Amino acid sequence: MGRRARAFSISYQLPASVSKRLMAFERFVSRRLTRFKDFVPLIVVAVTVIVPIVVVLNSVILYWAADPYTGKVQGGVLYQLFGPSNYFASVLQATLTSMIVALTSTYAATCIAIPLAFIIERRWYGDFIRTILKVPLIIPTSSLGLSVLLLWGSSGLNLVRSGIWLIILTHIVFSVPVMVESIIPAYEGSEIQMYEDSARTLGATAYDAIETVSLPLIKGGVITGFILSFTRSLGETGATFIVMGRDVTVPALVVNMVEALAIPAALFTSTYLIALSMVLLGIIRIITRR
């Protein structure tokens, strides 16, 4: 639109007839179509979220006993899970791994992110730190995994061997920025400095004040960050793949299954992952509602 060329000063303008027609159109949409404004988001959600889930679920049911096209039992979900390949055991093992990784890395990321958020808000170099923290979010996850592996693994400092610890470390790296970005709006919206000063005039040391007053006030941001990081960790494949070694997480297992052409098993595991995430999210919500 010509008229918004530079923060409201008119440097370029459309011909009057066009701009009048545009205005009339804008007003029409704004007035008449308000009824539909609630529909559109719902439709978007339906298309992008619900439909894929339904499709996957549908396939699992179709392929349950046997491949519906060939009739071969080996092409059925049950066979692949409980037959010779015994994918079911792998699924259970992977679940354990995923949970441990997600919980540990998110918890550790929280412990790192909260002090970091405070530093970012209170020090002159805070903005700089915040910018750097965005890097893990930008670079491809596989590169992230590779860099972690090279630094901490056998070819580098050799402090951490491949496996679950490396996965956890990698997940911490991309969870911290997510946490920090969730905490900062909560911090800025809460007048934290004023409440802290208030607590200190009442006799609290700086640390006491943070613990008893500031932290409860940013609770919302922490919870949001926790959920975001947790779910991301559950579903992450890019970096996990590179660092995992023999410990496998559920999403990585799905990839493995697909490569081994055990598609029904992969479909089942995907559905399983969705169900697992929902259950865990539900639990987190119940805990934090208190």
Next chain:
Amino acid sequence: MPEVKLVNVTKRYGRIVANDDINLTIKDGEYVSVIGPSGCGKTTLIKNIAGIIRPDQGEIYIDGELVNDLPIEDRGIGYVFQNIALFPHMTVWGNITYGPRVRGWSPEETRPLAIEMLEMIKLSARSDAYPSELSGGTQQKTAVARALISRAELLLLDEPLGALDIKVRGRLRYELRRLVKDLRLTALHVTHDQEEAMSISDRVIVMKSGRIVEAGKPIDLYTRPNNIFTANFVGEANFLKGVVTQISDEGCLVEVADGLQLVTDSRNETVGDLVAIAFRPEFASIGDNEMSNKITGNVVDVIYSGSIARLKVELVNGDLIVVKKVLGFSRTGFGVGDSITVNISPRNILVYPYPKEGLYNELALD
């Protein structure tokens, strides 16, 4: 022993000098208010004393002890914030008992004190309420109780009534003073409302642009302000530019317009001085009587406000003055265009050297 003493305290924010070489002593048990326009540095002053910020220069003594390096929590003060700052995630009880809890006092010690505080502010029945459920006035009282429970002897109030309705402010301010006096505390109360300060303080300090302009008892600041800014900021005042034409033992004569000379009892001037004279609207009496200082003019506006009318009078040289009149059963009896004569006795005329930047700039509150 003076309770609070500031020596040459200066605080800068970039190029702005918020506190400029402040020297101040507040005596034990005094209720002192600091007033001034926005940006005059009064909040910076109180934050310096609290320890929330540190002065760039100068020393602050509380009860004889140098506190510059003492952290906030060790200064033994109670602080009430402008936006009340009750912890939203705690109940009234939680807020009030916060201080003792965080200082490690036992519940047995804290309980009776909290109950006493709640009694004093008449909130015993609502100790389980959250701040968001309370009215503004109640929140404010809770904040004060919270500040006082740890037996702090110095109470610092930063626009404590700012968030409240005018009517509630008018009531609560007397309760504040009563509380402070009953508990024998020393109080420093920052406000932009000069009426509030005048009605409850032992002493009032007027600040402008980082400096203390004047300090004194409310009635003295009102009747005999030493500084022209105080004359304008405290109460209402009319200002007229003039030249001193005669001096004598009893005072001086100031010519403010052609043919209009005012007799004053000010003895600090010399003939030829350029001055600004000030008098309060309430001291101008309407009518023609034998006293000296008769001013005539035309009424150009009448503004009613409850039981008082303010008459805007235009003098012969175009200057405007305001005269206040208490309304009787009728209206003032004056309408726009009417001619009016007022009298002011010499002792009610204040004389100041004419400000270098002109009256408008000197008195600007903006």
Next chain:
Amino acid sequence: MPLIRLANVSKRFGEITALDHIDLSIEDGEYVCVLGPTGAGKTTLLRTIAGLLEPDEGEIYIEGRLVNKVPPEERSAVYMFQQFALFPHMNVWDNVSFGPFIKNWDNDKVERVTSEILDMVRLGGRRDALPSELSGGMQQRVALARGIASGARILLLDEPLGALDARLRVELRSQLRRLVKDQGLTAVHVTHDQEEALMIADRVVVLRNGRIEQIGAPHEVYSKPQSIFVASFVGGANFIEGNVAKVEDSGSLVEVRGGLQIRVSGRGETVGERVVVAVRLEDVSVGSGEAVGSNNLSGRIESATFIGGSIEYAIRLENDIILTSKIMLSDAFKAYKTGERVVVSFPPDRCYVFPYPKIGLLKEIEAI
């Protein structure tokens, strides 16, 4: 035909009734103040007129047409927030020209109108400044200018002077009124400051708990309050409870605590009725001498508080009632000291008589 008319307007938020059957007419060019304590519904009323809220019941007419379903941008009324709500990322010029700009007026017209108005509020020299660089008073003027420049006929002002210092408020009051009147606009100005309302309004609407308690010109609302609330909220008063002892043509006698009797001008009381007599602080005069005649009572000064241009005395009468007197300082002023014996008096026709409130006098006053 009134410019704005509200007929039976109600608005509820869950269980709370913010507006309760409001009937109100505002004429073109009027400066109306809506006065009331926090929570009275003043902001809700303003936002309903603006179209930011839709009433649950009742009709709103602007310029004669029903506007209940008309969105804010088409109502010719501009809403001004207490916190000014200046667009922080735009300078003074862009803020003020926003209204005309968004309505797609001609460039020339936008230029002209914006310049004119900026000069009117004396901010022509600061058109490039950002809001954060301006003082409170200047920001308020920019907000006003922006509202006026939008071409609206009605200004809806939500505590426009509330964010300013006490002194600045007093100074800007008359400027605000003059600006509105010079432009020929209609203003609905919400405030909790009764002094402000009395000084600035053509008419005052006293609101309490969503209901209109009284409407009238300032001096009417001040000198003829129709309820205890209005008497207390607008101007303040002493309240004394008692029983009507005698009713005569010239007035009534009310017997109060300790057998003391107060003479009031008759207003239709009945003997034996329990009433509350209200006397304004400014109507109680203090003097020395003997207490002779109606409404001259002796007592002792309990406290004397100096408040800028006046002195407030609390006088304890012989029956232990405390009366407050507010006396403006003057040249011939004599100050009484605490403990001094004085005589207070107040004229019968300055006493307002109200029926004793059902919830009790103390509760009624406390609620204010």
